[in-house]
Amino acid sequence: MKRTKISALLQMIPQGQMVNLKGWVRSFRNNQFVALNDGSTLHNFQVVLNMKAVGEGMLKRITSGACISVTGSLLASQGKGQSAEVMAKEIEVLGDCDPEKYPLQLKNRPSLEYLREIAHLRFRTNTFGAVFRVRNTLAYAVHQFFNEKGFVYLNTPVITASDAEGAGEMFRVTTLNIKNPPLNENGEIDFREDFFGRSTNLTVSGQLEGELGAMALSEIYTFGPTFRAENSNTTRHLAEFWMIEPEMAFYDLNDNMDIAEEMLKYVIKYALEKNNHDIDFLAKRAEEEEKQKPQQERAEMGLLEKLKFSVEHDFARITYTEAIEILRNCNHNKKKKFQYLVDSWGIDLQSEHERYLVEKHFKKPVILTDYPKAIKAFYMRQNDDEKTVRAMDILFPGIGEIVGGSQREERLEKLEQRMRECNLPIQELNWYLDTRRFGGCPHAGFGLGFERLVQFVTGMGNIRDVIPFPRTPKNAEF
Numbered sequence: 485m486k487r488t489k490i491s492a493l494l495q496m497i498p499q500g501q502m503v504n505l506k507g508w509v510r511s512f513r514n515n516q517f518v519a520l521n522d523g524s525t526l527h528n529f530q531v532v533l534n535m536k537a538v539g540e541g542m543l544k545r546i547t548s549g550a551c552i553s554v555t556g557s558l559l560a561s562q563g564k565g566q567s568a569e570v571m572a573k574e575i576e577v578l579g580d581c582d583p584e585k586y587p588l589q590l591k592n593r594p595s596l597e598y599l600r601e602i603a604h605l606r607f608r609t610n611t612f613g614a615v616f617r618v619r620n621t622l623a624y625a626v627h628q629f630f631n632e633k634g635f636v637y638l639n640t641p642v643i644t645a646s647d648a649e650g651a652g653e654m655f656r657v658t659t660l661n662i663k664n665p666p667l668n669e670n671g672e673i674d675f676r677e678d679f680f681g682r683s684t685n686l687t688v689s690g691q692l693e694g695e696l697g698a699m700a701l702s703e704i705y706t707f708g709p710t711f712r713a714e715n716s717n718t719t720r721h722l723a724e725f726w727m728i729e730p731e732m733a734f735y736d737l738n739d740n741m742d743i744a745e746e747m748l749k750y751v752i753k754y755a756l757e758k759n760n761h762d763i764d765f766l767a768k769r770a771e772e773e774e775k776q777k778p779q780q781e782r783a784e785m786g787l788l789e790k791l792k793f794s795v796e797h798d799f800a801r802i803t804y805t806e807a808i809e810i811l812r813n814c815n816h817n818k819k820k821k822f823q824y825l826v827d828s829w830g831i832d833l834q835s836e837h838e839r840y841l842v843e844k845h846f847k848k849p850v851i852l853t854d855y856p857k858a859i860k861a862f863y864m865r866q867n868d869d870e871k872t873v874r875a876m877d878i879l880f881p882g883i884g885e886i887v888g889g890s891q892r893e894e895r896l897e898k899l900e901q902r903m904r905e906c907n908l909p910i911q912e913l914n915w916y917l918d919t920r921r922f923g924g925c926p927h928a929g930f931g932l933g934f935e936r937l938v939q940f941v942t943g944m945g946n947i948r949d950v951i952p953f954p955r956t957p958k959n960a961e962f
């Protein structure tokens with residue numbers, strides 16, 4: 485008999501019809517009621533067993549974690565908590581699960597930290613089931629948003645010879661023998677003998693290649709893994725994360741901000757509609773977590789309220805210079821409550837500053853523009869003041885920076901000059917500069933950190949809990 489998913493069973497009218505369902509046992513009580521989950525929805529489905537029909541030997545094998553297949557009749561349920569249930573006629577154990585050894589006993593609720601150590605099993609919990617269904621919906625919504633607008637999904641390389649951000653935070657890719665690498669005349673490693681005949685690394689961003697695409701297809705977006713060897717052990721950094729990078733010809737910074745804001749609202753709204761049960765569940769989880777925190781650290785809004793608020797209100801838009809003024813003059817700074825005091829123009833904003841602007845001052849998402857050029861990447865368009873660039877960062881409550889982008893420097897001379905100032909290898913990036921030589925145009929783009937978006941929508945406090953297998957310093961398990 486063909487299997488019906490639990491999500492579909494819940495939509496059916498129970499009339500005693502025979503159905504088959506398969507899934508993992510969440511709980512088994514009174515030797516009679518099995519709560520079965522197959523991941524298609526947050527909800528478990530109740531299976532009722534008739535002890536005589538099932539037999540003692542089989543009963544023992546129905547333990548939490550076991551995988552079973554049940555065929556039986558779909559009936560309206562007498563009990564509380566569910567509208568339908570299946571009265572089992574036939575049961576087959578597809579995979580036994582030793583209850584003594586199974587680490588996910590529901591009795592004592594496992595902590596998120598512990599679940600990270602058994603990340604191969606954590607999908608089986610309500611929390612992670614919900615998180616990864618929401619993650620899937622957000623990815624789908626991103627593709628839908630850009631496709632509705634006629635953007636072309638472009639795949640940029642994972643292995644590359646260039647450092648798109650110029651920040652030197654790359655993982656090397658090599659097939660050279662690290663014990664005994666070939667050396668050149670100067671005694672340095674000779675990468676001419678490496679697999680690609682040159683030094684290569686994992687990409688930190690697909691932007692430069694994305695710009696090439698936009699200079700022909702007008703509007704493109706990438707959605708792929710990116711890698712950063714920055715030694716940041718925080719709740720918002722991963723060494724391997726997924727980034728969405730749209731790049732648009734003929735867009736200036738305002739167009740760039742408009743589409744970024746529209747996209748964020750679109751995908752959040754989409755998830756709120758499609759995954760309302762999951763998000764309701766995650767909201768309750770987040771609320772309980774908030775209660776553990778001291779009063780002054782608690783978020784003012786619950787998860788649902790925060791999500792609805794973000795899609796219904798315009799994001800605040802201010803320049804870096806205005807932000808510095810706000811921060812410099814705020815009581816928090818005057819009372820020296822920031823770890824890093826804000827005393828002068830030009831400093832890089834710390835996450836405590838970003839969060840102050842978003843959570844305390846504006847109380848909504850904020851787009852900061854026109855940063856000092858010294859703290860931003862080489863490709864950003866220079867303003868006439870010679871001090872700032874057409875950058876934009878979008879800051880979200882509880883997250884900080886979720887998007888980083890800019891209008892690009894399309895003027896060849898200015899770009900080359902900036903690359904020289906930053907000591908970047910102009911020769912090696914000749915292919916990139918060709919876009920400025922052969923029919924260049926004003927253009928802009930941004931990068932959205934996908935895990936930070938998933939964090940925002942699920943209310944999960946640690947970025948390691950929104951990617952199936954997190955990669956962080958000293959951790960590449962599974």
Ligand code: 4AD
Pocket residue numbers: 648649688689690691712714720721722723725727729730885886887888889890929930931932933934935936
């Ligand atoms: O601000 P970033 O470094 O910008 C770029 O890479 C540009 N090339 C994007 C572009 O204009 N096409 O990164 C963009 C976003 C950040 O705002 C953040 O959300 C996320 O990527 N991000 C990370 N997410 C998780 N872990 C990390 N280590 C991240 N680094 C950046």
Ligand code: MG
Pocket residue numbers: 885887888
């Ligand atoms: Mg950034």
